[in-house]
Amino acid sequence: MKRIIIVIVVIVVALGAIAYVLTNNKKKNEAKTAFIAEGGGAVAVRIASVEKKVVDLDFVANGNFAPKQELNFLSENAGRVTKIYVDEGDKVTKGQALARLDAEIINTDRATAEATYQNAVRDEARYQSSFQTGGVTKQQLDQAKLTTKNAKLRLQASQRKLSDANIKSPINGIVNKRYIEVGAFVTAQGTQLFELVDVSKLKLKVNVNESQVASLKVGDQISIKSTIFPTEKFSGKITFIAPKADATLNFPIEVEVTNNSKNSLRAGMYGTAVFSFPKQAPSILIPRTSFVGSVSSNQVFVYDKSNNTSKLRKVVPGRILGDNVEILGGLNEGESVITSGQINLAEGTAVSIVK
Known part of the structure:
Protein backbone atom coordinates (compact mmCIF):
# COMPACT_ATOMS: atom_id res chain seq x y z
CA MET A 1 0.00 0.00 0.00
CA LYS A 2 2.80 2.36 0.91
CA ARG A 3 4.53 1.72 -2.44
CA ILE A 4 1.32 2.57 -4.33
CA ILE A 5 1.06 5.90 -2.48
CA ILE A 6 4.67 6.75 -3.40
CA VAL A 7 4.04 5.96 -7.07
CA ILE A 8 0.91 8.15 -7.08
CA VAL A 9 2.84 11.06 -5.48
CA VAL A 10 5.64 10.77 -8.07
CA ILE A 11 3.11 10.79 -10.92
CA VAL A 12 1.35 13.85 -9.51
CA VAL A 13 4.67 15.72 -9.14
CA ALA A 14 5.69 14.83 -12.71
CA LEU A 15 2.34 16.00 -14.08
CA GLY A 16 2.70 19.25 -12.15
CA ALA A 17 6.19 19.86 -13.58
CA ILE A 18 4.95 19.21 -17.12
CA ALA A 19 2.03 21.59 -16.62
CA TYR A 20 4.42 24.29 -15.33
CA VAL A 21 6.72 23.98 -18.35
CA LEU A 22 3.81 24.09 -20.80
CA THR A 23 2.34 27.18 -19.09
CA ASN A 24 5.73 28.93 -19.14
CA ASN A 25 6.23 28.18 -22.85
CA LYS A 26 2.74 29.48 -23.56
CA LYS A 27 3.55 32.77 -21.84
CA LYS A 28 6.74 33.16 -23.89
CA ASN A 29 4.89 32.50 -27.13
CA GLU A 30 2.19 35.00 -26.15
CA ALA A 31 4.89 37.60 -25.47
CA LYS A 32 6.42 37.01 -28.90
CA THR A 33 3.00 37.22 -30.51
CA ALA A 34 2.29 40.46 -28.69
CA PHE A 35 5.65 41.88 -29.87
CA ILE A 36 4.83 41.04 -33.50
CA ALA A 37 1.29 42.29 -33.05
CA GLU A 38 2.67 45.60 -31.89
CA GLY A 39 3.96 46.11 -35.42
CA GLY A 40 0.55 45.41 -36.92
CA GLY A 41 1.81 42.25 -38.64
CA ALA A 42 5.10 43.85 -39.79
CA VAL A 55 35.42 61.11 -32.90
CA ASP A 56 37.33 61.32 -29.63
CA LEU A 57 40.38 59.07 -29.88
CA ASP A 58 41.92 60.10 -26.55
CA PHE A 59 42.22 57.33 -23.95
CA VAL A 60 44.25 56.32 -20.91
CA ALA A 61 45.80 53.01 -19.90
CA ASN A 62 47.17 51.91 -16.53
CA GLY A 63 50.20 49.74 -15.88
CA ASN A 64 53.27 49.17 -13.72
CA PHE A 65 56.68 50.77 -13.98
CA ALA A 66 59.59 48.42 -14.57
CA PRO A 67 63.29 49.37 -14.65
CA LYS A 68 64.65 49.86 -18.14
CA GLN A 69 67.87 48.19 -17.06
CA GLU A 70 68.45 45.75 -14.20
CA LEU A 71 71.26 43.29 -13.67
CA ASN A 72 71.94 40.35 -11.39
CA PHE A 73 75.71 40.77 -11.19
CA LEU A 74 77.58 37.44 -11.04
CA SER A 75 81.23 36.66 -10.23
CA GLU A 76 83.64 35.77 -13.02
CA ASN A 77 86.63 34.75 -10.86
CA ALA A 78 87.08 32.54 -7.83
CA GLY A 79 88.39 34.09 -4.63
CA ARG A 80 87.62 35.34 -1.15
CA VAL A 81 85.95 38.73 -0.71
CA THR A 82 88.35 41.05 1.12
CA LYS A 83 86.55 44.38 0.73
CA ILE A 84 83.04 45.66 -0.09
CA TYR A 85 82.80 49.32 -1.10
CA VAL A 86 79.02 49.75 -1.47
CA ASP A 87 75.85 48.82 0.35
CA GLU A 88 72.18 48.44 -0.55
CA GLY A 89 70.67 51.74 -1.69
CA ASP A 90 73.96 53.25 -2.85
CA LYS A 91 74.14 54.89 -6.26
CA VAL A 92 76.91 53.53 -8.49
CA THR A 93 78.33 54.53 -11.85
CA LYS A 94 79.60 52.36 -14.67
CA GLY A 95 83.17 51.22 -13.92
CA GLN A 96 82.96 51.96 -10.18
CA ALA A 97 84.55 49.34 -7.88
CA LEU A 98 81.93 47.48 -5.84
CA ALA A 99 84.12 44.90 -4.06
CA ARG A 100 87.55 43.28 -4.17
CA LEU A 101 88.66 39.67 -4.17
CA ASP A 102 91.82 38.24 -2.60
CA ALA A 103 94.33 38.58 -5.43
CA GLU A 104 96.99 36.22 -4.01
CA ILE A 105 96.07 33.22 -6.17
CA ILE A 106 95.42 35.46 -9.18
CA ASN A 107 98.85 37.11 -8.70
CA THR A 108 100.50 33.69 -8.58
CA ASP A 109 98.81 32.68 -11.83
CA ARG A 110 99.86 35.92 -13.48
CA ALA A 111 103.48 35.53 -12.36
CA THR A 112 103.56 31.96 -13.68
CA ALA A 113 102.09 33.09 -17.00
CA GLU A 114 104.64 35.93 -17.20
CA ALA A 115 107.55 33.53 -16.63
CA THR A 116 106.21 31.07 -19.21
CA TYR A 117 105.88 33.83 -21.78
CA GLN A 118 109.40 35.17 -21.22
CA ASN A 119 110.82 31.66 -21.52
CA ALA A 120 108.91 31.12 -24.78
CA VAL A 121 110.25 34.40 -26.18
CA ARG A 122 113.84 33.31 -25.42
CA ASP A 123 113.26 29.89 -26.97
CA GLU A 124 111.83 31.47 -30.10
CA ALA A 125 114.90 33.72 -30.40
CA ARG A 126 117.24 30.70 -30.13
CA TYR A 127 115.24 28.77 -32.73
CA GLN A 128 115.32 31.79 -35.04
CA SER A 129 119.14 31.98 -34.75
CA SER A 130 119.56 28.24 -35.27
CA PHE A 131 117.24 28.26 -38.28
CA GLN A 132 119.45 30.84 -40.02
CA THR A 133 122.46 28.54 -39.60
CA GLY A 134 120.49 25.41 -40.51
CA GLY A 135 120.41 23.99 -36.97
CA VAL A 136 116.57 23.59 -36.85
CA THR A 137 113.88 23.08 -39.42
CA LYS A 138 111.21 25.55 -40.47
CA GLN A 139 108.63 23.38 -38.74
CA GLN A 140 110.47 23.57 -35.42
CA LEU A 141 110.70 27.36 -35.72
CA ASP A 142 106.98 27.64 -36.46
CA GLN A 143 106.23 25.49 -33.40
CA ALA A 144 108.35 27.80 -31.23
CA LYS A 145 106.44 30.83 -32.58
CA LEU A 146 103.11 29.14 -31.82
CA THR A 147 104.26 28.36 -28.27
CA THR A 148 105.15 32.04 -27.76
CA LYS A 149 101.78 33.16 -29.09
CA ASN A 150 99.86 30.82 -26.77
CA ALA A 151 101.95 31.89 -23.79
CA LYS A 152 101.17 35.54 -24.56
CA LEU A 153 97.43 34.80 -24.67
CA ARG A 154 97.60 33.04 -21.28
CA LEU A 155 99.46 36.04 -19.85
CA GLN A 156 96.80 38.42 -21.15
CA ALA A 157 94.06 36.25 -19.62
CA SER A 158 95.80 36.22 -16.24
CA GLN A 159 96.25 40.01 -16.37
CA ARG A 160 92.53 40.34 -17.11
CA LYS A 161 91.75 38.19 -14.07
CA LEU A 162 94.00 40.36 -11.94
CA SER A 163 92.15 43.44 -13.16
CA ASP A 164 88.85 41.70 -12.37
CA ALA A 165 89.91 41.24 -8.78
CA ASN A 166 88.30 44.65 -8.42
CA ILE A 167 84.63 43.89 -9.11
CA LYS A 168 83.28 46.86 -11.08
CA SER A 169 79.76 47.94 -11.93
CA PRO A 170 78.85 47.42 -15.60
CA ILE A 171 75.98 49.94 -15.49
CA ASN A 172 74.84 53.15 -13.81
CA GLY A 173 72.23 52.43 -11.18
CA ILE A 174 71.40 51.69 -7.58
CA VAL A 175 72.41 48.67 -5.50
CA ASN A 176 69.06 47.04 -4.83
CA LYS A 177 70.49 43.96 -3.08
CA ARG A 178 73.90 42.83 -1.82
CA TYR A 179 74.39 39.07 -1.58
CA ILE A 180 77.99 38.85 -0.29
CA GLU A 181 79.87 39.65 2.90
CA VAL A 182 83.57 40.19 3.63
CA GLY A 183 85.22 36.79 3.97
CA ALA A 184 82.77 34.99 1.69
CA PHE A 185 84.26 32.77 -1.02
CA VAL A 186 82.90 33.20 -4.53
CA THR A 187 83.39 30.78 -7.41
CA ALA A 188 84.11 31.28 -11.06
CA GLN A 189 80.84 29.49 -11.86
CA GLY A 190 78.81 32.62 -11.16
CA THR A 191 78.14 33.43 -7.50
CA GLN A 192 75.50 36.16 -7.23
CA LEU A 193 77.11 39.34 -5.94
CA PHE A 194 74.78 42.32 -6.40
CA GLU A 195 71.43 43.24 -7.93
CA LEU A 196 71.77 46.57 -9.74
CA VAL A 197 68.79 48.59 -10.95
CA ASP A 198 68.76 51.71 -13.13
CA VAL A 199 65.62 53.81 -12.55
CA SER A 200 66.75 56.96 -14.36
CA LYS A 201 64.56 55.57 -17.14
CA LEU A 202 61.71 53.13 -16.68
CA LYS A 203 59.32 51.14 -18.82
CA LEU A 204 55.57 51.50 -18.35
CA LYS A 205 53.82 48.37 -19.60
CA VAL A 206 50.14 48.78 -20.56
CA ASN A 207 47.57 46.98 -22.72
CA VAL A 208 45.35 48.55 -25.40
CA ASN A 209 42.55 47.12 -27.53
CA GLU A 210 42.41 46.73 -31.32
CA SER A 211 40.74 50.07 -32.00
CA GLN A 212 43.29 51.93 -29.86
CA VAL A 213 46.42 50.23 -31.16
CA ALA A 214 45.53 51.22 -34.73
CA SER A 215 46.22 54.87 -33.85
CA LEU A 216 49.64 54.26 -32.24
CA LYS A 217 53.15 53.92 -33.61
CA VAL A 218 56.62 53.47 -32.15
CA GLY A 219 58.17 56.84 -31.27
CA ASP A 220 54.92 58.58 -30.27
CA GLN A 221 55.36 60.94 -27.30
CA ILE A 222 53.07 60.14 -24.36
CA SER A 223 52.15 62.04 -21.19
CA ILE A 224 52.61 59.98 -18.02
CA LYS A 225 50.82 60.48 -14.70
CA SER A 226 51.45 58.99 -11.26
CA THR A 227 48.88 59.02 -8.46
CA ILE A 228 51.74 59.03 -5.94
CA PHE A 229 53.15 62.27 -7.41
CA PRO A 230 50.09 64.07 -8.84
CA THR A 231 51.90 67.41 -9.23
CA GLU A 232 54.89 65.93 -11.08
CA LYS A 233 54.90 65.82 -14.88
CA PHE A 234 56.53 62.90 -16.66
CA SER A 235 56.90 62.16 -20.35
CA GLY A 236 57.36 58.93 -22.23
CA LYS A 237 57.94 57.50 -25.68
CA ILE A 238 56.43 54.34 -27.16
CA THR A 239 59.29 51.89 -27.74
CA PHE A 240 57.36 48.67 -28.39
CA ILE A 241 53.98 47.66 -29.80
CA ALA A 242 53.21 43.94 -29.79
CA PRO A 243 52.58 42.59 -33.30
CA LYS A 244 50.21 40.00 -31.84
CA ALA A 245 47.34 40.27 -29.36
CA ASP A 246 47.49 38.35 -26.10
CA ALA A 247 44.92 35.86 -24.80
CA THR A 248 42.55 38.72 -23.85
CA LEU A 249 42.77 40.16 -27.40
CA ASN A 250 44.69 43.18 -26.12
CA PHE A 251 48.05 44.42 -27.39
CA PRO A 252 50.93 44.95 -24.90
CA ILE A 253 52.60 48.35 -25.23
CA GLU A 254 55.86 49.54 -23.66
CA VAL A 255 56.48 53.24 -22.97
CA GLU A 256 59.95 54.45 -21.99
CA VAL A 257 59.59 57.03 -19.21
CA THR A 258 62.26 59.52 -18.18
CA ASN A 259 62.42 59.86 -14.40
CA ASN A 260 62.91 63.22 -12.72
CA SER A 261 66.21 64.39 -11.22
CA LYS A 262 65.26 62.89 -7.85
CA ASN A 263 64.34 59.53 -9.40
CA SER A 264 60.98 59.76 -7.65
CA LEU A 265 59.40 56.99 -9.70
CA ARG A 266 60.30 53.49 -8.59
CA ALA A 267 59.94 50.15 -10.27
CA GLY A 268 56.67 48.46 -9.32
CA MET A 269 54.65 51.67 -8.90
CA TYR A 270 51.42 52.20 -10.82
CA GLY A 271 51.38 54.67 -13.69
CA THR A 272 48.88 56.02 -16.21
CA ALA A 273 49.71 56.61 -19.86
CA VAL A 274 47.62 59.41 -21.39
CA PHE A 275 47.25 58.95 -25.14
CA SER A 276 46.15 62.24 -26.73
CA PHE A 277 45.42 62.83 -30.42
CA PRO A 278 44.63 65.88 -32.58
CA LYS A 279 40.97 66.83 -32.84
CA GLN A 280 39.24 64.72 -35.46
CA ALA A 281 36.82 65.93 -38.15
Whole structure:
Protein backbone atom coordinates (compact mmCIF):
# COMPACT_ATOMS: atom_id res chain seq x y z
CA MET A 1 0.00 0.00 0.00
CA LYS A 2 2.80 2.36 0.91
CA ARG A 3 4.53 1.72 -2.44
CA ILE A 4 1.32 2.57 -4.33
CA ILE A 5 1.06 5.90 -2.48
CA ILE A 6 4.67 6.75 -3.40
CA VAL A 7 4.04 5.96 -7.07
CA ILE A 8 0.91 8.15 -7.08
CA VAL A 9 2.84 11.06 -5.48
CA VAL A 10 5.64 10.77 -8.07
CA ILE A 11 3.11 10.79 -10.92
CA VAL A 12 1.35 13.85 -9.51
CA VAL A 13 4.67 15.72 -9.14
CA ALA A 14 5.69 14.83 -12.71
CA LEU A 15 2.34 16.00 -14.08
CA GLY A 16 2.70 19.25 -12.15
CA ALA A 17 6.19 19.86 -13.58
CA ILE A 18 4.95 19.21 -17.12
CA ALA A 19 2.03 21.59 -16.62
CA TYR A 20 4.42 24.29 -15.33
CA VAL A 21 6.72 23.98 -18.35
CA LEU A 22 3.81 24.09 -20.80
CA THR A 23 2.34 27.18 -19.09
CA ASN A 24 5.73 28.93 -19.14
CA ASN A 25 6.23 28.18 -22.85
CA LYS A 26 2.74 29.48 -23.56
CA LYS A 27 3.55 32.77 -21.84
CA LYS A 28 6.74 33.16 -23.89
CA ASN A 29 4.89 32.50 -27.13
CA GLU A 30 2.19 35.00 -26.15
CA ALA A 31 4.89 37.60 -25.47
CA LYS A 32 6.42 37.01 -28.90
CA THR A 33 3.00 37.22 -30.51
CA ALA A 34 2.29 40.46 -28.69
CA PHE A 35 5.65 41.88 -29.87
CA ILE A 36 4.83 41.04 -33.50
CA ALA A 37 1.29 42.29 -33.05
CA GLU A 38 2.67 45.60 -31.89
CA GLY A 39 3.96 46.11 -35.42
CA GLY A 40 0.55 45.41 -36.92
CA GLY A 41 1.81 42.25 -38.64
CA ALA A 42 5.10 43.85 -39.79
CA VAL A 43 8.51 42.86 -38.41
CA ALA A 44 9.20 44.87 -35.27
CA VAL A 45 12.61 46.55 -35.37
CA ARG A 46 14.62 49.26 -33.68
CA ILE A 47 16.42 52.01 -35.57
CA ALA A 48 19.16 54.59 -35.07
CA SER A 49 19.66 57.88 -36.87
CA VAL A 50 22.65 58.33 -39.18
CA GLU A 51 24.51 61.44 -38.07
CA LYS A 52 27.98 62.90 -37.95
CA LYS A 53 29.78 62.94 -34.61
CA VAL A 54 33.18 64.13 -33.46
CA VAL A 55 35.42 61.11 -32.90
CA ASP A 56 37.33 61.32 -29.63
CA LEU A 57 40.38 59.07 -29.88
CA ASP A 58 41.92 60.10 -26.55
CA PHE A 59 42.22 57.33 -23.95
CA VAL A 60 44.25 56.32 -20.91
CA ALA A 61 45.80 53.01 -19.90
CA ASN A 62 47.17 51.91 -16.53
CA GLY A 63 50.20 49.74 -15.88
CA ASN A 64 53.27 49.17 -13.72
CA PHE A 65 56.68 50.77 -13.98
CA ALA A 66 59.59 48.42 -14.57
CA PRO A 67 63.29 49.37 -14.65
CA LYS A 68 64.65 49.86 -18.14
CA GLN A 69 67.87 48.19 -17.06
CA GLU A 70 68.45 45.75 -14.20
CA LEU A 71 71.26 43.29 -13.67
CA ASN A 72 71.94 40.35 -11.39
CA PHE A 73 75.71 40.77 -11.19
CA LEU A 74 77.58 37.44 -11.04
CA SER A 75 81.23 36.66 -10.23
CA GLU A 76 83.64 35.77 -13.02
CA ASN A 77 86.63 34.75 -10.86
CA ALA A 78 87.08 32.54 -7.83
CA GLY A 79 88.39 34.09 -4.63
CA ARG A 80 87.62 35.34 -1.15
CA VAL A 81 85.95 38.73 -0.71
CA THR A 82 88.35 41.05 1.12
CA LYS A 83 86.55 44.38 0.73
CA ILE A 84 83.04 45.66 -0.09
CA TYR A 85 82.80 49.32 -1.10
CA VAL A 86 79.02 49.75 -1.47
CA ASP A 87 75.85 48.82 0.35
CA GLU A 88 72.18 48.44 -0.55
CA GLY A 89 70.67 51.74 -1.69
CA ASP A 90 73.96 53.25 -2.85
CA LYS A 91 74.14 54.89 -6.26
CA VAL A 92 76.91 53.53 -8.49
CA THR A 93 78.33 54.53 -11.85
CA LYS A 94 79.60 52.36 -14.67
CA GLY A 95 83.17 51.22 -13.92
CA GLN A 96 82.96 51.96 -10.18
CA ALA A 97 84.55 49.34 -7.88
CA LEU A 98 81.93 47.48 -5.84
CA ALA A 99 84.12 44.90 -4.06
CA ARG A 100 87.55 43.28 -4.17
CA LEU A 101 88.66 39.67 -4.17
CA ASP A 102 91.82 38.24 -2.60
CA ALA A 103 94.33 38.58 -5.43
CA GLU A 104 96.99 36.22 -4.01
CA ILE A 105 96.07 33.22 -6.17
CA ILE A 106 95.42 35.46 -9.18
CA ASN A 107 98.85 37.11 -8.70
CA THR A 108 100.50 33.69 -8.58
CA ASP A 109 98.81 32.68 -11.83
CA ARG A 110 99.86 35.92 -13.48
CA ALA A 111 103.48 35.53 -12.36
CA THR A 112 103.56 31.96 -13.68
CA ALA A 113 102.09 33.09 -17.00
CA GLU A 114 104.64 35.93 -17.20
CA ALA A 115 107.55 33.53 -16.63
CA THR A 116 106.21 31.07 -19.21
CA TYR A 117 105.88 33.83 -21.78
CA GLN A 118 109.40 35.17 -21.22
CA ASN A 119 110.82 31.66 -21.52
CA ALA A 120 108.91 31.12 -24.78
CA VAL A 121 110.25 34.40 -26.18
CA ARG A 122 113.84 33.31 -25.42
CA ASP A 123 113.26 29.89 -26.97
CA GLU A 124 111.83 31.47 -30.10
CA ALA A 125 114.90 33.72 -30.40
CA ARG A 126 117.24 30.70 -30.13
CA TYR A 127 115.24 28.77 -32.73
CA GLN A 128 115.32 31.79 -35.04
CA SER A 129 119.14 31.98 -34.75
CA SER A 130 119.56 28.24 -35.27
CA PHE A 131 117.24 28.26 -38.28
CA GLN A 132 119.45 30.84 -40.02
CA THR A 133 122.46 28.54 -39.60
CA GLY A 134 120.49 25.41 -40.51
CA GLY A 135 120.41 23.99 -36.97
CA VAL A 136 116.57 23.59 -36.85
CA THR A 137 113.88 23.08 -39.42
CA LYS A 138 111.21 25.55 -40.47
CA GLN A 139 108.63 23.38 -38.74
CA GLN A 140 110.47 23.57 -35.42
CA LEU A 141 110.70 27.36 -35.72
CA ASP A 142 106.98 27.64 -36.46
CA GLN A 143 106.23 25.49 -33.40
CA ALA A 144 108.35 27.80 -31.23
CA LYS A 145 106.44 30.83 -32.58
CA LEU A 146 103.11 29.14 -31.82
CA THR A 147 104.26 28.36 -28.27
CA THR A 148 105.15 32.04 -27.76
CA LYS A 149 101.78 33.16 -29.09
CA ASN A 150 99.86 30.82 -26.77
CA ALA A 151 101.95 31.89 -23.79
CA LYS A 152 101.17 35.54 -24.56
CA LEU A 153 97.43 34.80 -24.67
CA ARG A 154 97.60 33.04 -21.28
CA LEU A 155 99.46 36.04 -19.85
CA GLN A 156 96.80 38.42 -21.15
CA ALA A 157 94.06 36.25 -19.62
CA SER A 158 95.80 36.22 -16.24
CA GLN A 159 96.25 40.01 -16.37
CA ARG A 160 92.53 40.34 -17.11
CA LYS A 161 91.75 38.19 -14.07
CA LEU A 162 94.00 40.36 -11.94
CA SER A 163 92.15 43.44 -13.16
CA ASP A 164 88.85 41.70 -12.37
CA ALA A 165 89.91 41.24 -8.78
CA ASN A 166 88.30 44.65 -8.42
CA ILE A 167 84.63 43.89 -9.11
CA LYS A 168 83.28 46.86 -11.08
CA SER A 169 79.76 47.94 -11.93
CA PRO A 170 78.85 47.42 -15.60
CA ILE A 171 75.98 49.94 -15.49
CA ASN A 172 74.84 53.15 -13.81
CA GLY A 173 72.23 52.43 -11.18
CA ILE A 174 71.40 51.69 -7.58
CA VAL A 175 72.41 48.67 -5.50
CA ASN A 176 69.06 47.04 -4.83
CA LYS A 177 70.49 43.96 -3.08
CA ARG A 178 73.90 42.83 -1.82
CA TYR A 179 74.39 39.07 -1.58
CA ILE A 180 77.99 38.85 -0.29
CA GLU A 181 79.87 39.65 2.90
CA VAL A 182 83.57 40.19 3.63
CA GLY A 183 85.22 36.79 3.97
CA ALA A 184 82.77 34.99 1.69
CA PHE A 185 84.26 32.77 -1.02
CA VAL A 186 82.90 33.20 -4.53
CA THR A 187 83.39 30.78 -7.41
CA ALA A 188 84.11 31.28 -11.06
CA GLN A 189 80.84 29.49 -11.86
CA GLY A 190 78.81 32.62 -11.16
CA THR A 191 78.14 33.43 -7.50
CA GLN A 192 75.50 36.16 -7.23
CA LEU A 193 77.11 39.34 -5.94
CA PHE A 194 74.78 42.32 -6.40
CA GLU A 195 71.43 43.24 -7.93
CA LEU A 196 71.77 46.57 -9.74
CA VAL A 197 68.79 48.59 -10.95
CA ASP A 198 68.76 51.71 -13.13
CA VAL A 199 65.62 53.81 -12.55
CA SER A 200 66.75 56.96 -14.36
CA LYS A 201 64.56 55.57 -17.14
CA LEU A 202 61.71 53.13 -16.68
CA LYS A 203 59.32 51.14 -18.82
CA LEU A 204 55.57 51.50 -18.35
CA LYS A 205 53.82 48.37 -19.60
CA VAL A 206 50.14 48.78 -20.56
CA ASN A 207 47.57 46.98 -22.72
CA VAL A 208 45.35 48.55 -25.40
CA ASN A 209 42.55 47.12 -27.53
CA GLU A 210 42.41 46.73 -31.32
CA SER A 211 40.74 50.07 -32.00
CA GLN A 212 43.29 51.93 -29.86
CA VAL A 213 46.42 50.23 -31.16
CA ALA A 214 45.53 51.22 -34.73
CA SER A 215 46.22 54.87 -33.85
CA LEU A 216 49.64 54.26 -32.24
CA LYS A 217 53.15 53.92 -33.61
CA VAL A 218 56.62 53.47 -32.15
CA GLY A 219 58.17 56.84 -31.27
CA ASP A 220 54.92 58.58 -30.27
CA GLN A 221 55.36 60.94 -27.30
CA ILE A 222 53.07 60.14 -24.36
CA SER A 223 52.15 62.04 -21.19
CA ILE A 224 52.61 59.98 -18.02
CA LYS A 225 50.82 60.48 -14.70
CA SER A 226 51.45 58.99 -11.26
CA THR A 227 48.88 59.02 -8.46
CA ILE A 228 51.74 59.03 -5.94
CA PHE A 229 53.15 62.27 -7.41
CA PRO A 230 50.09 64.07 -8.84
CA THR A 231 51.90 67.41 -9.23
CA GLU A 232 54.89 65.93 -11.08
CA LYS A 233 54.90 65.82 -14.88
CA PHE A 234 56.53 62.90 -16.66
CA SER A 235 56.90 62.16 -20.35
CA GLY A 236 57.36 58.93 -22.23
CA LYS A 237 57.94 57.50 -25.68
CA ILE A 238 56.43 54.34 -27.16
CA THR A 239 59.29 51.89 -27.74
CA PHE A 240 57.36 48.67 -28.39
CA ILE A 241 53.98 47.66 -29.80
CA ALA A 242 53.21 43.94 -29.79
CA PRO A 243 52.58 42.59 -33.30
CA LYS A 244 50.21 40.00 -31.84
CA ALA A 245 47.34 40.27 -29.36
CA ASP A 246 47.49 38.35 -26.10
CA ALA A 247 44.92 35.86 -24.80
CA THR A 248 42.55 38.72 -23.85
CA LEU A 249 42.77 40.16 -27.40
CA ASN A 250 44.69 43.18 -26.12
CA PHE A 251 48.05 44.42 -27.39
CA PRO A 252 50.93 44.95 -24.90
CA ILE A 253 52.60 48.35 -25.23
CA GLU A 254 55.86 49.54 -23.66
CA VAL A 255 56.48 53.24 -22.97
CA GLU A 256 59.95 54.45 -21.99
CA VAL A 257 59.59 57.03 -19.21
CA THR A 258 62.26 59.52 -18.18
CA ASN A 259 62.42 59.86 -14.40
CA ASN A 260 62.91 63.22 -12.72
CA SER A 261 66.21 64.39 -11.22
CA LYS A 262 65.26 62.89 -7.85
CA ASN A 263 64.34 59.53 -9.40
CA SER A 264 60.98 59.76 -7.65
CA LEU A 265 59.40 56.99 -9.70
CA ARG A 266 60.30 53.49 -8.59
CA ALA A 267 59.94 50.15 -10.27
CA GLY A 268 56.67 48.46 -9.32
CA MET A 269 54.65 51.67 -8.90
CA TYR A 270 51.42 52.20 -10.82
CA GLY A 271 51.38 54.67 -13.69
CA THR A 272 48.88 56.02 -16.21
CA ALA A 273 49.71 56.61 -19.86
CA VAL A 274 47.62 59.41 -21.39
CA PHE A 275 47.25 58.95 -25.14
CA SER A 276 46.15 62.24 -26.73
CA PHE A 277 45.42 62.83 -30.42
CA PRO A 278 44.63 65.88 -32.58
CA LYS A 279 40.97 66.83 -32.84
CA GLN A 280 39.24 64.72 -35.46
CA ALA A 281 36.82 65.93 -38.15
CA PRO A 282 33.20 64.80 -37.60
CA SER A 283 32.47 61.37 -39.10
CA ILE A 284 29.34 59.32 -39.71
CA LEU A 285 28.98 56.77 -36.90
CA ILE A 286 26.41 54.00 -36.56
CA PRO A 287 25.93 51.34 -33.88
CA ARG A 288 27.95 48.18 -34.39
CA THR A 289 24.73 46.16 -34.13
CA SER A 290 23.46 47.73 -37.36
CA PHE A 291 25.47 45.34 -39.52
CA VAL A 292 23.94 42.19 -40.92
CA GLY A 293 25.86 39.41 -39.20
CA SER A 294 29.10 41.29 -38.51
CA VAL A 295 31.00 44.40 -39.57
CA SER A 296 32.87 42.36 -42.19
CA SER A 297 29.60 41.78 -44.09
CA ASN A 298 29.61 45.48 -45.15
CA GLN A 299 25.79 45.40 -45.24
CA VAL A 300 23.11 47.20 -43.23
CA PHE A 301 19.34 47.58 -43.50
CA VAL A 302 18.11 51.13 -43.97
CA TYR A 303 14.61 52.12 -42.83
CA ASP A 304 12.55 53.54 -45.72
CA LYS A 305 10.20 56.05 -44.14
CA SER A 306 8.09 56.47 -47.28
CA ASN A 307 6.59 52.97 -47.13
CA ASN A 308 7.85 51.57 -43.78
CA THR A 309 10.06 48.90 -45.36
CA SER A 310 13.67 47.73 -45.04
CA LYS A 311 16.25 48.37 -47.76
CA LEU A 312 19.53 46.42 -47.88
CA ARG A 313 22.43 48.81 -48.32
CA LYS A 314 26.13 48.18 -49.08
CA VAL A 315 28.40 50.40 -46.96
CA VAL A 316 32.13 51.02 -46.52
CA PRO A 317 33.07 50.70 -42.83
CA GLY A 318 36.10 52.46 -41.34
CA ARG A 319 37.39 52.37 -37.81
CA ILE A 320 35.66 50.39 -35.06
CA LEU A 321 35.32 52.80 -32.14
CA GLY A 322 33.93 50.89 -29.19
CA ASP A 323 30.22 50.19 -29.82
CA ASN A 324 30.20 52.38 -32.94
CA VAL A 325 31.61 51.97 -36.45
CA GLU A 326 32.79 54.78 -38.71
CA ILE A 327 31.12 54.77 -42.14
CA LEU A 328 33.21 56.02 -45.06
CA GLY A 329 30.58 55.57 -47.74
CA GLY A 330 27.08 54.24 -48.46
CA LEU A 331 25.07 56.25 -45.92
CA ASN A 332 23.94 59.85 -45.68
CA GLU A 333 23.05 62.03 -42.73
CA GLY A 334 19.35 61.95 -41.86
CA GLU A 335 18.84 58.31 -42.84
CA SER A 336 18.01 55.61 -40.29
CA VAL A 337 19.62 52.20 -39.94
CA ILE A 338 17.93 49.17 -38.39
CA THR A 339 19.80 47.99 -35.29
CA SER A 340 17.76 44.91 -34.28
CA GLY A 341 15.54 42.33 -35.94
CA GLN A 342 17.67 42.01 -39.10
CA ILE A 343 17.47 38.21 -38.97
CA ASN A 344 13.81 38.44 -40.04
CA LEU A 345 14.38 41.02 -42.78
CA ALA A 346 14.86 40.93 -46.52
CA GLU A 347 14.75 43.58 -49.23
CA GLY A 348 11.40 45.38 -49.01
CA THR A 349 10.16 43.68 -45.82
CA ALA A 350 7.48 45.69 -44.01
CA VAL A 351 8.73 46.88 -40.63
CA SER A 352 7.33 48.57 -37.58
CA ILE A 353 9.43 50.76 -35.28
CA VAL A 354 9.51 49.67 -31.64
CA LYS A 355 10.42 52.43 -29.22
